[in-house]
Amino acid sequence: MRVGRMKIGTIAKPRRPIRIPAEWEPHACCLMSWALGSHWGRSVKKVKRELSEVIQNIARYEPVKVLAAKGAMSREAYREFKGCSNIEVIEAPVADIWMRDIAPTFAIRNSRNTREVVAIDWNFNGWGGTSKAALGKSPPADVIARITGVDCIRAKFTAEGGALIFDGHGMAITTRSCLLNPNRNPVAPGLDRQRIIEQNLAQLGIRSVLWLEGDPSEPITSGHIDGYVLLSPTGETLIEYIDDPDQDGPMWRSHDAELLGGAGKESRRRRVMRIAAPRYKFGRKKSELFAPCYLNAYVANGAVIGAKFGDPERDRAARAALKRAFPRRKVIQLEINHIAEGGGGIHCLTQPMPSISNSLL
Numbered sequence: 385m386r387v388g389r390m391k392i393g394t395i396a397k398p399r400r401p402i403r404i405p406a407e408w409e410p411h412a413c414c415l416m417s418w419a420l421g422s423h424w425g426r427s428v429k430k431v432k433r434e435l436s437e438v439i440q441n442i443a444r445y446e447p448v449k450v451l452a453a454k455g456a457m458s459r460e461a462y463r464e465f466k467g468c469s470n471i472e473v474i475e476a477p478v479a480d481i482w483m484r485d486i487a488p489t490f491a492i493r494n495s496r497n498t499r500e501v502v503a504i505d506w507n508f509n510g511w512g513g514t515s516k517a518a519l520g521k522s523p524p525a526d527v528i529a530r531i532t533g534v535d536c537i538r539a540k541f542t543a544e545g546g547a548l549i550f551d552g553h554g555m556a557i558t559t560r561s562c563l564l565n566p567n568r569n570p571v572a573p574g575l576d577r578q579r580i581i582e583q584n585l586a587q588l589g590i591r592s593v594l595w596l597e598g599d600p601s602e603p604i605t606s607g608h609i610d611g612y613v614l615l616s617p618t619g620e621t622l623i624e625y626i627d628d629p630d631q632d633g634p635m636w637r638s639h640d641a642e643l644l645g646g647a648g649k650e651s652r653r654r655r656v657m658r659i660a661a662p663r664y665k666f667g668r669k670k671s672e673l674f675a676p677c678y679l680n681a682y683v684a685n686g687a688v689i690g691a692k693f694g695d696p697e698r699d700r701a702a703r704a705a706l707k708r709a710f711p712r713r714k715v716i717q718l719e720i721n722h723i724a725e726g727g728g729g730i731h732c733l734t735q736p737m738p739s740i741s742n743s744l745l
Contacts, residue, residue: 402502402537402589404491406552407683408617408710410739412501413447414684415487415528417733418461419478430722435481436464438682438689438723438730441716443470445684451476451483451531476531477523482728484610485511485544487735488525488536491588499740503529503536504588506543511604512567532737540584541577542568546608546732551615554591557644559598561607568606596643597636603673604727611729612637613644614679616709621645621654624679630664659705662695673727678702680729682736683710689730692717 416439420428442448447470452461454475465471480486488503505525529536547562560578563569569577582593598607605611612624621644626633645656662676670676678698681690688710692699699717706715720730 401494402491402587403493403552403554404489404504404550404556404589405738406550406615406617407736408713409552411446411685411736412739413449413737414442414682415449415451415483415532415735415737416442417478417481417483417486418450418452418464418473419457419480421479424726427722427725431481431726432464434718434720434723435733437718438720438733439465439471440468441687441689441718442682442684442734443468445686446470447472449474449532451478451528453478474531477527481723481726482546482732483735484546484728484732486523487528487545489545489548490532490534490735490737492738492740501532501534501737501740503532503534505529505536505538506545506547507539507541508544509542509568511544512542512565512606514567514604514606537588539588541581544605544608545735546605546610546728549609549613549615550590554589555594556585556590556592557594557596557609557613557615559596559607559609561598561600561602562605562609565600565606594643596640598640599634599636601634607634610680610731611675611677612679613640614681614709615654618709618711619654620657620709622657622659622679622705622709624659624661624677627660628663657705657709659702660698662693662698666693666695667721670721671725673725674721675724675727675729677724677729678706680731681706682730682734683713687714687716689716689718691720691724691729693721693724694719 420431424431439448450461450473452458452473458475461473488505491502491504493500493502526536543563548556548558550556564577614622623641625637641656659678667674667676676693681688688706703715703717
């Protein structure tokens with residue numbers, strides 16, 4: 385099957401079925417981190433305040449396990465969330481807050497007529513070695529798997545959780561700019577890297593892969609898919625684009641939107657909803673890494689936790705779009721300007737663990 389000019393690989397199911405749930409499926413809990421090092425500079429107190437607000441808002445809808453390094457950081461986390469219901473602080477060797485990428489992705493596996501949660505290790509390498517703060521300081525995925533009490537499966541290629549999104553029915557969407565970047569998966573004679581990645585994803589329950597172009601100019605992540613695309617249970621695909629006379633958008637964004645419109649469950653076309661990003665004039669004083677993205681949001685059990693960036697018109701439009709795409713959830717927008725200056729958003733802070741009892745598998 386072809387969508388535009390991009391081939392979607394189709395491979396047989398593994399013997400022990402694994403399914404990576406969609407973002408909106410029920411969660412047992414959400415893993416987050418309280419690990420803010422000196423690389424945050426003078427903004428660290430403001431980042432902590434924003435991070436605490438994100439954690440407490442998610443905890444209104446599902447349990448949150450906050451990982452914090454032993455010592456001063458864990459003591460600070462215990463003080464910060466003392467008396468907060470639905471929040472558990474766990475000592476763990478974490479050194480950064482971007483749990484979507486640092487932690488493994490959790491999936492559901494059928495094993496001996498039972499369901500179990502498993503962790504998928506994407507071989508995180510510090511975003512291709514672009515972040516000195518995370519490289520070599522983050523716990524291996526199997527450490528987090530042991531903390532959460534689940535088995536760990538290691539992928540045969542390098543990625544991060546934010547580089548892939550899933551529809552819950554065996555389709556994954558990713559970008560060439562990230563996964564085919566040599567700093568993740570080096571070029572080697574005689575190897576078709578895209579096909580190798582598709583074959584390995586098939587062993588993780590993924591029957592089709594849609595490759596978008598992404599954004600090779602994006603620092604750190606090399607164009608993560610969760611920076612501009614969000615799937616919804618209503619069959620809509622939200623994609624964020626730049627509509628701003630003060631800045632140029634990624635050259636492949638319109639092309640990616642067309643490809644997204646032609647992919648979906650059982651080959652049905654998904655409806656594409658375009659969301660305008662906040663305008664540059666509202667964030668021009670931010671750092672070069674500033675990542676103002678409405679669709680980098682966390683879909684909790686009863687809410688969508690997203691961001692607002694002080695662009696009144698665009699903030700309202702993004703809220704309305706999220707409400708339409710997730711009609712059964714409350715939409716909450718939080719100010720995370722200082723977190724965004726680090727190059728990520730709310731989705732980047734979170735790693736959900738699926739609920740087995742409510743699984744679709």
